[in-house]
Amino acid sequence: MDRQVINLEEILPFSYTRDVELVPMYCFEVKKEVAKDALNIMKDYINNQLYDKYNHLKRCRKCTDSVQILIGACNHIPFELSQKLIEKMKQENNNDEFNDIIITKIMVSKYAPITRKQYIEWSTYWPLYFRKPDKDILILTKEEINKYIKLLYISIDIGKQFGTCNSGCIITYNDEIIASSGDNIKNHPLHHAPMLAIEQVSYKLRHIWLNKQTEKNNLQKKMKIIHKQQINNRDSLNDHKHENNKSNHNILIDHIPNDQYLCTNFFAFLSHEPCYMCAMALLHSRIKCVIFDKENKNNGALSSQEKLHCIKNLNHHFKVFKTIRG
Incomplete structure (x- = not known):
């Protein structure tokens, strides 16, 4: 029986954890x-x-x-x-x-020290300067840790129930689940759980965008009608302006902004460490944070084989945490 998840550990670049050379x-x-x-x-x-x-x-x-x-x-x-x-x-x-x-x-x-711990230890050989690194270590509160662990267990359960290889993924926005999927690898080699969850997100955002476009087109038609009425009846000009502003205000409040791009500011919770394909898909989707449970020793792209999210040359970076069981 698996031990309980008791904490989360951030996966940092090698420079943050290496010993003195x-x-x-x-x-x-x-x-x-x-x-x-x-x-x-x-x-x-x-x-x-x-x-x-x-x-x-x-x-x-x-x-x-x-x-x-x-x-x-x-x-x-x-x-x-x-x-x-x-x-x-x-x-x-x-x-x-x-x-x-x-x-x-x-x-x-x-090498230059990245953390305070390195600075103290390495300075015993020769005095060093300590400059605050660009990438800060994220310290999670107890409330955040407990919340993320609960969401992670949901992804694990989804993998056990619906994944052909027991792999699961959920994607959240403001702590609300907006996509979830188990893997379908035994039926299609590319149907990993994160890939299917990202596909769900893109499907939902596409329909939100289409609905917005429909509302925008309807508003434009309404504006044309109002404009014609204004030409025929100039006395109603002020009333129409008031109605027009009110409609536009409601549209802005009631819906997600038009500029939402895939998984920007979204969190992904995975039962397993993602492979290179899934990790790159999460990166291109502009995910904000990835939290996973079991390491993928042979193909893991965020801890086991590579720390893809730490590669400086990539044009997007995200936080990564893995579980600590005890």
Whole structure:
């Protein structure tokens, strides 16, 4: 017997969950008193090495009585710059015998931290900058979790009752179910539950649009009649204007907006992780969020084999959650 669904976990890009990956770099150490001057001398040389790929690395690290300044991937300092550094250190130390800079190998994070947890852990190797990512982690409330779990169980039941392979899908708008389907894979290879549910949505929206067009045409006919009456009887002009505005106002209030495009702002609840075909269909339909139960180890496109919703080059992205059972 399956364990109960107790929570939902967001499927995030790999960059949000990966461990630290370290790369070797080099730094040199100076006294605090000359750190600012040394950094100014080395600034352009350091930035040329780090600007593109390693802009998340801070340029220096404070120690007890000194400061370590990051050089980059090179284990040496150009002669001209090293001479300037040595001269500056001699001035500070009042020591004409100072003639060498000690360069030390260090390990730093290859990637910028995405989460606070990564930032804290990875900064122990070398200080990092933390910049808030474009994609925020969505924190669901207890009420939302319970509501979504109930809707997910409905999709699971639909799959068991009507799916030839026990797969089910429901699509909701403002927490109201507007489409539901089990799969029909044993009779048609393309009839996966999400595909059939999306087809239901498009059918309903198409008929809503046709009804709107019919009402619009009827309104236009009525306007023509009113216009003719206005020509014949100018005294009734104000009354007709009032009636016309009232009719138009009711049409706007009573119906879904004309610009609704397929599954924009809709949620999809699936008994199983969608395959690539279904995931792309949900993406092209502009779904807002997908919540699924069982992973599709061989063909899953949102967690198991790929995280399609996280691919930057795609022109639409949506949130994805999977169940946690306990």
